[in-house]
Amino acid sequence: AQSVTQLDSQVPVFEEAPVELRCNYSSSVSVYLFWYVQYPNQGLQLLLKYLSGSTLVKGINGFEAEFNKSQTSFHLRKPSVHISDTAEYFCAVRSSGSARQLTFGSGTQLTVLP
Amino acid sequence: DAGVIQSPRHEVTEMGQEVTLRCKPISGHDYLFWYRQTMMRGLELLIYFNNNVPIDDSGMPEDRFSAKMPNASFSTLKIQPSEPRDSAVYFCASSTGPGNTIYFGEGSWLTVV
Numbered sequence: 001a002q003s004v005t006q007l008d009s010q011v012p013v014f015e016e017a018p019v020e021l022r023c024n025y026s027s028s029v030s031v032y033l034f035w036y037v038q039y040p041n042q043g044l045q046l047l048l049k050y051l052s053g054s055t056l057v058k059g060i061n062g063f064e065a066e067f068n069k070s071q072t073s074f075h076l077r078k079p080s081v082h083i084s085d086t087a088e089y090f091c092a093v094r095s096s097g098s099a100r101q102l103t104f105g106s107g108t109q110l111t112v113l114p
Numbered sequence: 115d116a117g118v119i120q121s122p123r124h125e126v127t128e129m130g131q132e133v134t135l136r137c138k139p140i141s142g143h144d145y146l147f148w149y150r151q152t153m154m155r156g157l158e159l160l161i162y163f164n165n166n167v168p169i170d171d172s173g174m175p176e177d178r179f180s181a182k183m184p185n186a187s188f189s190t191l192k193i194q195p196s197e198p199r200d201s202a203v204y205f206c207a208s209s210t211g212p213g214n215t216i217y218f219g220e221g222s223w224l225t226v227v
Contacts, residue, residue, distance in 0.1 A: 044218040102216050104157040
């Protein structure tokens, strides 16, 4: 079985400040890791994903995430946030084995303050 | 590509009525997923299909829920009879092989009164 824990349910941050959204996972097999963003009243959009190779993954809108196998973490970062980054962010894990489903964390609401 | 298309976008119905949500996956995708999102439970996988065959329906809450995929370009999620606790956003998503991105539709916002 696989699971995802997002440690912070809400993260307020001022505009142009850096931000880190934390994600830890557990799985008995190798996994693929994803971050999705959900803007108000919209569906989920992929920000970035880790499949293999370099542990630092760059995504859209200036976001990046680092896969840390020893700490089973996949934290999302952005060096300088904008008001438009206000949204809910979901970390997700998908087994690289036979299972195909995506397991989501509970989400982190990022609110960027002026 | 038009992306995953869901209908209706919004539905308000009375308790006891039948609700049918529809989904057209991205052409060429052989996996289709139905998720439900609520404030209390977050995003939950209800069921997923591979090549039109249901693979795992363990997330379907109860017998009132059923899902079908009669062909590669269409799936339905049906609730009969609907109850107020079914009020949620229902997302359909599709993908190809393992590790590939799962693409989500815009969601169907269901309110049962």
